[in-house]
Amino acid sequence: MELQAQQPTEEGGSIQAAGSSNRWAPTPPQLRILKGLYYDKGFKYPTPEQNQEICLHLKQYGQIEDKNVFFSFQNLKARERQKLKEFRNVRVGGSLDLNFGSTSSTDDGRSIDLNFGSTGSTSTDRSIDLNFGSRVGYGVDGSIMEQRGEYHQEIETLPLFPMHGEDIFGNMKTTSEGGSGYGGGSRISLEPSLNSYGNADIA
Amino acid sequence: MELQAQQPTEEGGSIQAAGSSNRWAPTPPQLRILKGLYYDKGFKYPTPEQNQEICLHLKQYGQIEDKNVFFSFQNLKARERQKLKEFRNVRVGGSLDLNFGSTSSTDDGRSIDLNFGSTGSTSTDRSIDLNFGSRVGYGVDGSIMEQRGEYHQEIETLPLFPMHGEDIFGNMKTTSEGGSGYGGGSRISLEPSLNSYGNADIA
DNA sequence: AATGTATGAATGAAGG
DNA sequence: CCTTCATTCATACATT
Numbered sequence: 001m002e003l004q005a006q007q008p009t010e011e012g013g014s015i016q017a018a019g020s021s022n023r024w025a026p027t028p029p030q031l032r033i034l035k036g037l038y039y040d041k042g043f044k045y046p047t048p049e050q051n052q053e054i055c056l057h058l059k060q061y062g063q064i065e066d067k068n069v070f071f072s073f074q075n076l077k078a079r080e081r082q083k084l085k086e087f088r089n090v091r092v093g094g095s096l097d098l099n100f101g102s103t104s105s106t107d108d109g110r111s112i113d114l115n116f117g118s119t120g121s122t123s124t125d126r127s128i129d130l131n132f133g134s135r136v137g138y139g140v141d142g143s144i145m146e147q148r149g150e151y152h153q154e155i156e157t158l159p160l161f162p163m164h165g166e167d168i169f170g171n172m173k174t175t176s177e178g179g180s181g182y183g184g185g186s187r188i189s190l191e192p193s194l195n196s197y198g199n200a201d202i203a
Numbered sequence: 204m205e206l207q208a209q210q211p212t213e214e215g216g217s218i219q220a221a222g223s224s225n226r227w228a229p230t231p232p233q234l235r236i237l238k239g240l241y242y243d244k245g246f247k248y249p250t251p252e253q254n255q256e257i258c259l260h261l262k263q264y265g266q267i268e269d270k271n272v273f274f275s276f277q278n279l280k281a282r283e284r285q286k287l288k289e290f291r292n293v294r295v296g297g298s299l300d301l302n303f304g305s306t307s308s309t310d311d312g313r314s315i316d317l318n319f320g321s322t323g324s325t326s327t328d329r330s331i332d333l334n335f336g337s338r339v340g341y342g343v344d345g346s347i348m349e350q351r352g353e354y355h356q357e358i359e360t361l362p363l364f365p366m367h368g369e370d371i372f373g374n375m376k377t378t379s380e381g382g383s384g385y386g387g388g389s390r391i392s393l394e395p396s397l398n399s400y401g402n403a404d405i406a
Numbered sequence: 407a408a409t410g411t412a413t414g415a416a417t418g419a420a421g422g
Numbered sequence: 423c424c425t426t427c428a429t430t431c432a433t434a435c436a437t438t
Contacts, residue, residue, distance in 0.1 A: 023418050023429070071419060078424070079417085226414055226433065248426090274415060281428070282413080 026072070027062035034058070034069070038076045046073055227271045232264040237272070241279045249276055 026034065037043045037054070046054065051069045058064045229237065240246040240257070249257065249272070258272045 025418085025430095068418080071417095074423085075417070075419085081424095224433065228414085228434070271414080275413095277426085278413065278415085280426090284427085285429095 024064065024068045026064070026068070029061035030058045030064060033061075034072050035076070038073065044073065044077055046070075227267065229267070229271070229275070230265040233261045233267060236261060236264075237275050238279070241276065247276065247280055249273075 034054075046069070048066075048070075051066050051073075055064055055066045055069045058069070237257075254269055254272050258267055258269045261267045261272070
């Protein structure tokens, strides 16, 4: 493991104004939508294409990049697990032999889904509805907090499965993500399947 | 420090329950043991088993949860690095306070003692061997990762906790951990790294 | 009481 | 997917 010096690295390309943090900070709408997708819709395994769509949509609410969406889902998933389970930090093949007995062999590790899991489509409506419930109860500790009844909820629908390459927003900026072209269905130089579809058996 | 406007996070961060500060506060013994483990023993990468073990032990000294132990080590490490970085930046004349281990014993009538009984040579060595010096860490089957230790550390095998006859297998906390034995080989790591997110394209 | 510091906790990001 | 790092927020506590 090489040490990573995450120095600020004053790169001139920071989107943020000088002085602000370099790392992305989700705006409330962005956060709400992302969490709603994950929790309310049970949408946990977005493909890169879907990430792009989500990102594109969320750009209405502030600066955001694809990787932010990607990391959001990754972290949501990881932390949900850590919360539901018990701070697992498993390391296989460790030298520190703390192997006490061999009890607790009922390892699950992947049954913590709420429900949903409908990565498919509703036959007629092939879009992810972003109008999830308004109640947010996903505190870090399960604490229930009330939500201000003031916030307006914008009704929106994000197409997750573009049929013809055109989204409902008229945003066709696909294939212009930097030349890599990992999205848009034209993955040429990338690995076969990097999305988590292969192991979406958690549902 | 100047007061900075806090991001109006919807669910994350500032959703703290009003009125009650539920933040865990380590008792002197807990703090001492934790710091002792980290500094004196150079124990910085606890596995979940060790994490739970530590937590269990520390429960004699007050309320504590797994995540508290987890965060403690995380923070301990983070602050250490942070401080070290600052020192190097300023190159201050010594006085790097490595005086950890035993802070002034605040005799609050609860003299703590790390003098646990012998682990007892039951069958499995459940004492955490912290003789790390230059030992290899937990590599996965082949990768050798050395523990980073940058200061003195007494090479000794000190029994972490007193065996009260209780075993760590009996989880008396949450329902059923069910996640101890994860290294059962159910993890497949034949996964590609990431998407094309490495570009870090800043708009 | 206000300011500063220490530190628990949360989270974005990265590495493997 | 899992673990870890860095940064930041929020608060308990100490100092003035």
